[in-house]
Amino acid sequence: MTAASFALAGRALRVTLRRPQFLAPMLAFPSLLLAVNTGGLSQATQLPGFPPVPSFFDFQLAAAISQSLLLGGVGTGIAVALELELGFFDRLVAAPIPRAAIVAGRLLSASCIAAIQVTWFVGLDLIFGSGIEEGIGGLLIVYSISMIAGTGFAAIGITLALRAGNASTVQGIFPLIFVILFLSSAFFPEDLLTSPVDVIARYNPLSYVANGIRSPIIGAGDTETILLGYASAIGILAVFGALAVRALHGRIGDR
Amino acid sequence: MAAISAHGLERAFKGGIKAVDGIDLDIPEGEIYGFLGPNGAGKTTTVRMLVTLLKPTGGSATVAGHDVASNPGAVRSRIGVALQEAALDPLMTGNELMALQATLQGMRGQDAANKCVELIERVGLTDAADRRVGGYSGGMKRRLDLALALVHSPSVLFLDEPTTGLDPTSRFALWREVSRLRDEGTTVFLTTQYLEEADQLADRVGIICDGRIVAEGTPDGLKSEVGASHIEIALSEGVSAAAAEAALANLGTPMPATGRHDVSIRLKDPSTGVADAVRVLDDAGLSLDEVELVRPSLDDVFLEKTGHRLEGASDSPQE
Numbered sequence: 001m002t003a004a005s006f007a008l009a010g011r012a013l014r015v016t017l018r019r020p021q022f023l024a025p026m027l028a029f030p031s032l033l034l035a036v037n038t039g040g041l042s043q044a045t046q047l048p049g050f051p052p053v054p055s056f057f058d059f060q061l062a063a064a065i066s067q068s069l070l071l072g073g074v075g076t077g078i079a080v081a082l083e084l085e086l087g088f089f090d091r092l093v094a095a096p097i098p099r100a101a102i103v104a105g106r107l108l109s110a111s112c113i114a115a116i117q118v119t120w121f122v123g124l125d126l127i128f129g130s131g132i133e134e135g136i137g138g139l140l141i142v143y144s145i146s147m148i149a150g151t152g153f154a155a156i157g158i159t160l161a162l163r164a165g166n167a168s169t170v171q172g173i174f175p176l177i178f179v180i181l182f183l184s185s186a187f188f189p190e191d192l193l194t195s196p197v198d199v200i201a202r203y204n205p206l207s208y209v210a211n212g213i214r215s216p217i218i219g220a221g222d223t224e225t226i227l228l229g230y231a232s233a234i235g236i237l238a239v240f241g242a243l244a245v246r247a248l249h250g251r252i253g254d255r
Numbered sequence: 256m257a258a259i260s261a262h263g264l265e266r267a268f269k270g271g272i273k274a275v276d277g278i279d280l281d282i283p284e285g286e287i288y289g290f291l292g293p294n295g296a297g298k299t300t301t302v303r304m305l306v307t308l309l310k311p312t313g314g315s316a317t318v319a320g321h322d323v324a325s326n327p328g329a330v331r332s333r334i335g336v337a338l339q340e341a342a343l344d345p346l347m348t349g350n351e352l353m354a355l356q357a358t359l360q361g362m363r364g365q366d367a368a369n370k371c372v373e374l375i376e377r378v379g380l381t382d383a384a385d386r387r388v389g390g391y392s393g394g395m396k397r398r399l400d401l402a403l404a405l406v407h408s409p410s411v412l413f414l415d416e417p418t419t420g421l422d423p424t425s426r427f428a429l430w431r432e433v434s435r436l437r438d439e440g441t442t443v444f445l446t447t448q449y450l451e452e453a454d455q456l457a458d459r460v461g462i463i464c465d466g467r468i469v470a471e472g473t474p475d476g477l478k479s480e481v482g483a484s485h486i487e488i489a490l491s492e493g494v495s496a497a498a499a500e501a502a503l504a505n506l507g508t509p510m511p512a513t514g515r516h517d518v519s520i521r522l523k524d525p526s527t528g529v530a531d532a533v534r535v536l537d538d539a540g541l542s543l544d545e546v547e548l549v550r551p552s553l554d555d556v557f558l559e560k561t562g563h564r565l566e567g568a569s570d571s572p573q574e
Binding site: 003004007008011014015018019083086087088089090091092093094095096097 | 308340346360
């Protein structure tokens with residue numbers, strides 16, 4: 001990690017915080033869905049096969065965090081695409097810095113934004129839920145899996161932006177966020193999903209990320225689920241981080 | 256040593272279209288080189304190759320002694336670049352952008368901070384430096400862009416149409432600053448579609464058309480190549496331009512007329528004046544409203560070399 005990476009991360013973070021129209025939807029939409037789901041489906045915890053949870057709010061919190069992180073990934077992609085459109089990207093490419101620093105700076109910023117997102121939802125949990133059941137240790141797990149996954153989702157956004165080169169295409173994937181999320185076990189336990197969604201959810205890495213975040217929140221004490229959450233988040237980051245760097249070289253390889 | 260050197264530099268895009276078709280450049284240190292041409296002539300493509308944003312598909316080029324294709328990193332650390340559109344993040348302040356640029360150029364600590372303050376002051380943005388760039392005027396953005404390009408004291412500065420869209424006051428302010436940089440020893444590669452800009456600023460001018468350099472030299476040298484002055488005449492209503500050209504045939508050769516003028520004649524004899532033209536037309540019974548003696552300009556050079564005028568040629572294909 002170079003000084004340029006940290007400088008670019010600081011700049012990306014600062015600009016994101018100054019663009020409330022980007023940041024607000026990442027927090028507001030998942031919070032609204034959380035409120036709607038909790039209000040209308042709270043009796044779902046009585047269904048046979050539903051795991052023991054302190055409240056439906058606590059169960060849904062991981063889904064809200066996952067959704068927020070995915071939206072953060074789209075936001076990062078749009079920001080990178082706008083830099084390409086406005087020519088700011090050329091300023092970075094014309095500077096004598098390692099090419100990977102451009103992607104690393106964005107990813108570093110995304111991990112900080114993910115921490116802000118998690119803080120928001122943990123705050124909601126303290127107000128409307130029952131808090132993180134597994135205490136400080138659990139809280140650290142929630143933060144770490146979320147930050148790794150959020151960085152991975154940002155890598156997806158960066159890859160799309162560098163491939164497409166324009167913000168409207170990246171923005172076009174917005175509805176896919178919901179499809180991917182609803183085809184996972186983020187909102188309901190896998191055992192309660194019907195075919196073929198249960199099969200898809202089993203292969204959807206987002207299921208494992210959401211379950212990993214959820215486990216310490218609801219106090220499941222399930223180490224395997226947490227490890228799978230880490231593995232999925234790291235896998236997403238590793239695969240799409242590499243693809244983002246490759247997309248960057250594809251875009252500027254001609255330079 | 257040449258600050259910028261190119262031999263047979265080419266750039267072809269998909270479909271084999273050559274935006275730049277075999278350019279040769281040899282620009283010594285401390286010179287302002289004006290690269291003049293209409294939109295679509297290949298100016299920006301040439302600059303993007305020289306600043307390592309685009310790889311040449313043919314030929315070679317060195318900038319500040321380093322090959323743009325094989326050693327782009329060394330080139331980047333020695334050049335300053337202000338591209339056509341001032342690529343500034345509107346959500347950042349002038350000071351923040353300066354600090355970021357200094358870091359990207361590998362500068363640290365108090366030296367970097369002092370340099371940023373000095374440059375912000377030099378381009379007259381001290382009062383606005385803590386404001387977000389989104390609120391800057393076009394001239395302020397251009398000045399900030401120039402300051403950003405200078406943060407690491409580059410030996411070669413590329414300015415791609417730096418005054419396009421600026422009001423005259425901002426344009427003159429930028430010209431002053433560019434002249435000052437030349438006086439300090441910086442080599443400046445300036446692309447422009449403004450004849451006056453090239454005439455006022457450049458030590459030498461290269462005229463590019465359809466991806467090739469069609470003329471190169473000092474502004475005065477190029478103008479003297481074109482030769483004699485010409486007269487431009489606005490005829491009275493109902494007077495035939497063809498008749499006027501026929502009457503004036505002994506004085507010189509007809510040229511395409513511009514603006515409000517109906518007839519333009521390149522004079523054979525430099526000593527021929529307005530009075531001669533008026534007398535000839537009067538003898539032929541052709542009345543006129545206005546006559547003007549025009550000395551050769553870079554536009555005339557452009558016309559001579561390419562067959563059409565530069566001004567008004569902006570409807571050419573985009574680069």
